[in-house]
Amino acid sequence: MLNLAVILRESAACRPEAPALLHDGGTMTYAELDARSDAVAAALLTRGVGPGDPVALQAPNIPEFPVAYYGILKTGAVVVPLNVLLRAPEVAHQLRDSGTRTLITWAGAADEAAKGAAKADVTEVFVIHAAADSPGRPFTDLTTPVTEPVPLADRSPTDIAAIVYTSGTTGVPKGAELTHFQMYMNADIPGRLFEIKAEDVVLTVLPLFHVYGMSSAMNLGIRFGCALSLVPRFTPEKVLAAIERDRATIFDGVPTMFGALLAYTDEHSYDTSSLRVCVSGGDAIPAHVFDAFEQQFQVPILEGYGMTETASTITFNPGPDDRRPYSVGRPVWGVEVQVWDDEGRRMPPGRNHIGEFVTRGYQTMRGYHGHPRATAEAFEGGWFHTGDLGYADADGFLFIVDRKKELIIRGGYNVYPREVEEVLYRHPGVREAAVVGVPDERLGEEVKAIIVARPGHALTVEEIVDYCRERVAAYKYPRLVEFRDALPLTGTGKVLKKDLV
Template sequence: MENKPWLKHYPPQIPHTLTFEETSLQQLLKNTAEKYPNKIAIHFNGKELSYQELYDSALKFAGYLQKIGIQKGDRVAIMLPNTPQSVISFYGVMMAGGIVVQTNPMYTERELAFQMKDSGAKAIVALDILFPRIKKIQGETELEHIIITVIKDYLPFPKNLVYPFIQKKQYGFSVKVEHKGNDHLFTEIMKHPALQEPIMNINFEEDLAILQYTGGTTGFPKGVMLTHKNLIANTKMCQAWLYKCREGEEIVLGALPFFHVYGMTTVMILSILQASKMVLIPKPDPEVLLKTIQSQRPTMFPGAPTMYIGMLNHPELSKYDLSSIDSCISGSAPLPVEVQEQFERLTGGKLVEGYGLTESSPVTHANLLWDGERVKGSIGLPWPDTLAEIRSVETGEPLPVGEIGELVVKGPQVMKGYWNRPEETQEVLKDGWLHTGDMGYMDEEGYFYIVDRKKDMIIASGYNIYPREIEEVLYEHPAVKEVVVAGVPDPYRGETVKAYIVLKEGTTVTEDELNKFARKNLAAYKVPRKYEFRDELPKTTVGKILRRQLVEEEKRKLNELNEKKA
């Protein structure tokens, strides 16, 4: 307990350590299908699949993959939004012995080509509209097979008839793919016999379940090797943390994309572990979220801050009943305190901030939802079986309580390493400790706080400035909807603080007014010297604001200005 002060805050329902059965992700689906065969596993735009139907479909997919030559250890890419096909493919690949390579459907040809070459994927499952993009890069890769599906394949009547017209209007084109040669149609695959003996016995510790690529905000994306143990351990930790959730009774809002490890673990795998119904949302814009919550009455809503912010700022928010929401863990970006409090008042449920990385499957910390103290601005406590320390960036030694250093974590959810990158693996994995690159501190009670990314820290006139602190202050201004703070080049200070602001609809505020507001709450050297008002901020598909993209824009502008002067 001396080195783990956080354990004293655990309510009796959360064990300090867990037992992990040596099994596989596909076995978890089999277990749930046997126990709850008729329970609804997936709801998608009115179409529903039971756990038995989901399991049988995954077996068919697995059988077909083996028929076309996929063997144990082969990589198969899945490039789909949240649809029934994405869940079927995920488990089907593993039943066939393959390793899933989750791929963002928004990737450009260049990004897609890099990931396919790096992973060595032999097959890819994708939407019809992505077929031309894949075909263009196929020759540069080891891709032998392209499996195509269409959104309408899992839509109920009459939506399945109407959808092709909506799609053509939305994208301006339609794609016709034939089931022949090495191009395959998902609907035809589902007509084939199921695999009789799926691969269930795997090496729990060593066998990879997925290659999950990091965002690549610095350099090229890296394939994070996550084993069955990594993902099952993290899902079991999540289950322990959410101890009031009832097996077979929860309805989970599947708004986080499954091609991101956060959505994969906290929505898809957790739902299957505890026999929940997943309500899948391929495109989680605020209005769709509000309508879905009102009609489907989900009890759990793992999300990202931008999702909650978008809903809270919807002009017709008062029309919707969100009272079914019991529990939400927010991740992938810092959760502003004001957003947390407002969302809890609105729903009557609990919304807490968690923390994690792709390299840790992903969650390592979270605040307590029900019993025990929640600390504002904190990422909470380490999860069961998870160790955490704050270490000096200079010496690597553990730092005393309250001092800022790099957060390092250790536990069964920490990755095996980066795919084909032993040197980069050694840089971040040392004696089993994952060096997160995030700067933070621990208080006397064992609660952890992130002040910022090591790389995002601003050094202006010799002062260390952490953007998150400034963002928290600006979020308190009644006109501010979204804000991101970044360090931009400055000839005098080296770097200076710039705030990019999106205003709430119908509000106005001047730069001078924001400046006065900031000065009341921040030391003078932390106050933004520049403000830029925007209609929107650049984001990832999970809703994380791309701070580095804004910094790169500033550098380009400066270079162009210098070239003109020269």
């Protein structure tokens, strides 16, 4: 038997009065979190929810998310986390695709969620922080306290704990089936790598409905009995204030967050001396952001790499004393990674041997829910194909170059957008940059840069083109430049390049 909710039950038994959740409204102890999730579990069981039943959960980083999350798991049901930004058709697709019959949503997303639920014929809708005119029923209907702990449903390690939908940056989202064992290991192994302790406070701003925040912040913190400092929505001010208020020791983020925090502290001061380690994932962090952040905040960044389909972690830098800056680290315990060419042949180490990362091990999903053909394609050759391009060095550290689907082929030459973006980020007037390929009749594709300028900088197309032309080969520099006020981002802060093409 292995039910992922055991991580909460064990931490509550060991540290009942220790803080589990820190938030704007106060503190919730481990005993309280365990008891409140028991109440949700008991209420769901009385409504016929049981082992294997999918239950959708849509909320920002508020205490009700972990309360409902672990309550669902305790029944043996499957958590289906939904992004709070989804529109009704997207909600309907994910509810139908997962087979969900019960939805727990949040007042801020309830109108669209209810419309999507109606399209998917889902009638059991509960709303966190419901107002008088909110659709569905109030979440409080599921929170009546119980007198006895709810026994954890007997689940096999290979049973599904969650169906997590891909971000949809390159197509229609598909649901990755993640097992109890995978998710337990993805909480346990990474935490051991940077020696997390029960006394740590994990700044939790990564969305808990995304696998990175769910596995690498929430589950990891609960597994080791830490306090989670919940921030519902990323803004530099909110994050820095929470670090100062809660004396956070660990910050997990994506590269855009590190860049925004760095820019904000140019003019604002907060006490961040409690931080002892930062973790970057979700995308490769630009080298200049990496260096500047470490210098400004005097804290090491450990970069890792993972995907929704791998329950989060594939590789990680082992620790401040054994890391390789600008690398995403080495495969974590029990995980294999190889670099393959287009013919499925393993490539030797070296930065001149760029290929696709393929992986296998306990961390890879069971498959895409209801999509056997897509699953078979993803596991062609017995390894999961990540779609990411990179190389390994002689010591086994991996370096990401780009997404395979984002590779630009200009006149027969391969252009890796991230390489050009790294150059653009070194320009003092560039705050954010994204490079994409656009159709071109003569060359097949042309290189285009989309730029967000720093305040006070009036950039021109000619300036950007000339800057890049001096620093990269002639076939790589962008001939097309567009300026925008902001780049489109996913809920986790990754640039939506498909919206830029």
